[in-house]
Amino acid sequence: MNLRDLLYNVTSMGSTLNTLKTIFGQKKQQGETQNLNQQDIIKAIQEFSLLFETMYNLLTSKGIFTDQEFQKKFDELDMLDGVKDRKLNK
Secondary structure (H helix, E strand, O other): OOHHHHHHOOOHHHHHHHHHHHHOOOOOOOOOOOOOOHHHHHHHHHHHHHHHHHHHHHHHHOOOOOHHHHHHHHHHHHHHHOOOOOOOOO
16 A cells, blocks of 8 residues: 555545545535534544654654754745744645
8 A cells, every 4th residue: 555545545544634634724525515523623633643653753764864854844844935833834
């Protein structure tokens, strides 16, 4: 299974990403509802956090990048909009 399959598979992770898309305001598909409760949001964020932590640990443990390289890229992307606010605003 590749990363794209993991992210968009019809599993709980797929529903997590759909929830996150809705939270962050991506356009909904025709006929799709935006009925989210606080528990759905919390669960989606927790699952996304676990996914991120897993990927980060695998990539650093395999030497793909260092903590310092990650922080540098994080700060670089944070500043794309000219404001250091720990948000990705395009």
